[in-house]
Amino acid sequence: MTLHPESEPAINRGLITVSIMLATVMQALDTTIANVALPSMQGGMSATQDQISWVLTSYIVAAAIFTPLTGVLSSRFGRKRLFLLSVVGFTLASMLCGASGSLTEIVLFRLLQGIFGAGLVPLSQAVLLDTYPTEKHGTAMAIWGLGVMVGPILGPSLGGYLTEYYNWRWVFYINLPIGLLAFMGIFAAVPESSRNSAHKFDTLGFLLLGISIGALQLLLDRGQSLDWWQSREIITESVITGLFFYLFLVHTFTADKPFFEPALFKDRNLVVGLVLIFLVGMTLYATLALLPPFMQQIMGFPVLTTGYILAPRGMGTMVAMVIVGRLIRKVDIRLLLLTGFGLTAAALGVMSTFNQEVSIAALLWTGIVQGFGFGFVFVPLSTVTFSTLQQHLRTEGTAMYSLVRNIGSSIGISVVVTLLARNTQINHASMSELLHPFRDTMQPEALPQLWNWTTLTGKIALNSEVTVQAATISYLNDFAFIMWLTLASIPFLMLLQTKPQRA
Numbered sequence: 042m043t044l045h046p047e048s049e050p051a052i053n054r055g056l057i058t059v060s061i062m063l064a065t066v067m068q069a070l071d072t073t074i075a076n077v078a079l080p081s082m083q084g085g086m087s088a089t090q091d092q093i094s095w096v097l098t099s100y101i102v103a104a105a106i107f108t109p110l111t112g113v114l115s116s117r118f119g120r121k122r123l124f125l126l127s128v129v130g131f132t133l134a135s136m137l138c139g140a141s142g143s144l145t146e147i148v149l150f151r152l153l154q155g156i157f158g159a160g161l162v163p164l165s166q167a168v169l170l171d172t173y174p175t176e177k178h179g180t181a182m183a184i185w186g187l188g189v190m191v192g193p194i195l196g197p198s199l200g201g202y203l204t205e206y207y208n209w210r211w212v213f214y215i216n217l218p219i220g221l222l223a224f225m226g227i228f229a230a231v232p233e234s235s236r237n238s239a240h241k242f243d244t245l246g247f248l249l250l251g252i253s254i255g256a257l258q259l260l261l262d263r264g265q266s267l268d269w270w271q272s273r274e275i276i277t278e279s280v281i282t283g284l285f286f287y288l289f290l291v292h293t294f295t296a297d298k299p300f301f302e303p304a305l306f307k308d309r310n311l312v313v314g315l316v317l318i319f320l321v322g323m324t325l326y327a328t329l330a331l332l333p334p335f336m337q338q339i340m341g342f343p344v345l346t347t348g349y350i351l352a353p354r355g356m357g358t359m360v361a362m363v364i365v366g367r368l369i370r371k372v373d374i375r376l377l378l379l380t381g382f383g384l385t386a387a388a389l390g391v392m393s394t395f396n397q398e399v400s401i402a403a404l405l406w407t408g409i410v411q412g413f414g415f416g417f418v419f420v421p422l423s424t425v426t427f428s429t430l431q432q433h434l435r436t437e438g439t440a441m442y443s444l445v446r447n448i449g450s451s452i453g454i455s456v457v458v459t460l461l462a463r464n465t466q467i468n469h470a471s472m473s474e475l476l477h478p479f480r481d482t483m484q485p486e487a488l489p490q491l492w493n494w495t496t497l498t499g500k501i502a503l504n505s506e507v508t509v510q511a512a513t514i515s516y517l518n519d520f521a522f523i524m525w526l527t528l529a530s531i532p533f534l535m536l537l538q539t540k541p542q543r544a
Contacts, residue, residue: 060226198348361416
């Protein structure tokens with residue numbers, strides 16, 4: 042049977058919303074909650090930095106490869122069945138991650154976690170769109186966006202708290218109660234969607250796309266540590282990414298039943314929305330990747346303090362989503378998006394002027410403004426992207442939407458981390474050229490005793506200060522880069538159709 046949201050009782054709609062939100066938050070939290078626990082895992086398992094990074098890499102790669110499968114599996118087996126299986130598999134994999142006794146085990150179980158978690162976000166988005174009538178899609182996407190946006194923002198602070206006061210295993214065990222409640226709510230309230238058992242699975246298309254995405258994720262995750270194209274591994278992964286993606290495109294436009302329904306690409310709002318969510322993924326997650334090390338390494342804040350300072354960013358997002366859910370039917374969506382991108386760019390512009398003496402108040406209010414801006418972007422963008430898409434294509438469209446957002450975030454993080462490392466080296470070299478004994482300001486009597494370069498401890502202290510200053514400049518350059526990337530998104534708003542076309 043198909044979903045008829047207008048005929049559903051209000052109490053069922055509320056239960057569906059709560060259970061869907063729980064599943065979304067559970068998956069979204071796991072994209073960042075494990076990051077702060079990595080040092081504890083590394084020590085407990087006697088792993089190297091490169092080895093422990095596979096705890097993150099395995100999850101990211103598996104989720105990226107299996108996200109595109111959501112639409113096909115939902116069509117073949119039913120959306121509710123797939124949703125329940127995903128929640129159960131993700132929860133059990135989380136428990137196994139927490140109980141892992143070796144690096145091999147936790148990497149394997151994180152791989153399973155990524156496989157089962159891949160469909161949670163696109164399934165939740167598709168179910169909410171079908172549960173609420175068209176005039177309430179803005180509200181539905183505001184609710185859905187709360188889980189997707191707030192999860193990664195609150196993840197570091199929650200992960201830091203659990204690691205500090207319990208141990209790293211609790212960043213996985215916390216999924217058990219959330220998963221149980223989500224399963225019971227989905228089982229009781231979510232109606233099953235129509236099934237198309239005749240839908241043929243394009244095995245070749247999936248393999249070509251999966252290999253390309255997997256190689257791209259490995260390239261982005263390991264590129265900086267291996268010095269990019271100076272490494273044979275990175276060159277190999279680059280060739281595999283390009284070659285298999287080219288073969289996938291050729292196959293898509295020549296096969297009778299390709300992996301992605303060609304009708305998806307005929308919807309202008311969906312295509313423009315994919316471009317914009319790619320850019321949003323780059324800017325949101327790149328900022329979240331830069332702020333914790335900036336506050337810990339440059340400003341010297343402990344992990345818990347860093348988490349507390351980042352938390353109000355999520356509050357700004359939540360407030361914005363509540364407001365925009367009410368405005369979305371009354372104001373041109375493009376104007377809401379323009380407001381969101383403008384606020385985000387303004388906050389990043391202020392962040393590009395930070396220094397080591399920046400106040401906690403400045404960190405808080407820029408975070409709140411940026412979170413508020415992202416809230417004004419995420420909900421209208423999710424709503425307008427699917428406003429003209431046919432209902433039977435929604436699950437496949439939401440899967441593609443999540444995939445593009447995740448790829449954008451991976452590319453964004455990789456780019457800013459690479460720029461940070463390269464610019465820090467360049468800035469250090471440039472500043473060091475000015476530190477020579479022939480300058481009056483470099484005479485021992487003109488320097489603080491701590492930086493007396495005529496002693497070994499003085500040289501070490503002076504070099505440490507130069508490194509910090511070089512890194513600070515690089516962080517500010519990255520914030521400026523993200524600001525310009527945000528502003529570059531604005532022209533695409535002109536391509537969006539704000540009213541659904543009718544036959």
